[in-house]
Amino acid sequence: MTTSSTDDWLSQLHANGYRLTAPRRIVIDIVAQSQRVLSPAEVHRLARKRYPAIGLVTVYRTLEKLEELSLIQRVHQPGGCHAFIAAAEGHQHLLICQQCGLAEYFSGDNLDPLMANIGRDTGYIIKEHWLQFFGLCEDCRK
Ligand SMILES: [Zn+2]
Ligand SMILES: [Zn+2]
Known part of the structure; x- marks a missing residue:
């Protein structure tokens, strides 16, 4: 930034x-x-x-x-x-360090089959998703 x-x-x-x-x-x-x-x-x-x-x-x-x-x-x-x-431009997903709060955006996922399954099982039409992963960044793992 x-x-x-x-x-x-x-x-x-x-x-x-x-x-x-x-x-x-x-x-x-x-x-x-x-x-x-x-x-x-x-x-x-x-x-x-x-x-x-x-x-x-x-x-x-x-x-x-x-x-x-x-x-x-x-x-x-x-x-x-x-x-x-x-905020990031366009559709992005977030990866956040639970220890220091460092955040990174990443694109690309393969959620379509999962969403299709969930939609079929629940009768919903799924239009959007919001993905945030939490973990430890490289520095916090040392
Ligand atoms: Zn960290
Ligand atoms: Zn996505």
């Missing part, structure tokens, strides 16, 4: 009439540049290093707006809480 995603997000938010205050810009930059999934509390902790007065409410509202514009994707953590990562 590069700094260009921060600029891109800022212009998309601006185009959607979102006021880009200094604290909001910091939240946007942190999430746009992160290669790890971040919970709202983690974003808040990182943002306070750059803007000590920033409130958790600002963090939540900014994340909400980013999610609304599909710029970030919600990740369900095994603990039950959730975190966010910059």
Whole structure:
């Protein structure tokens, strides 16, 4: 990820009439540049290093707006809480390190036969799927 995603997000938010205050810009930059999934509390902790007065409410509202514009994707953590990562273009699947939160997108799956079977057994027409794998990254395995 590069700094260009921060600029891109800022212009998309601006185009959607979102006021880009200094604290909001910091939240946007942190999430746009992160290669790890971040919970709202983690974003808040990182943002306070750059803007000590920033409130958790600002963090939540900014994340909400980013999610609304599909710029970030919600990740369900095994603990039950959730975190966010910059969204990928197109249909992608996520691989997330349970220890450090490092996230990687990958494409390609062969779920069609599985979906066809489940659809037949349940009578559903399956239209979409969402795939997230959890494990340990190379560094965390050392
Ligand atoms: Zn890791
Ligand atoms: Zn897929």
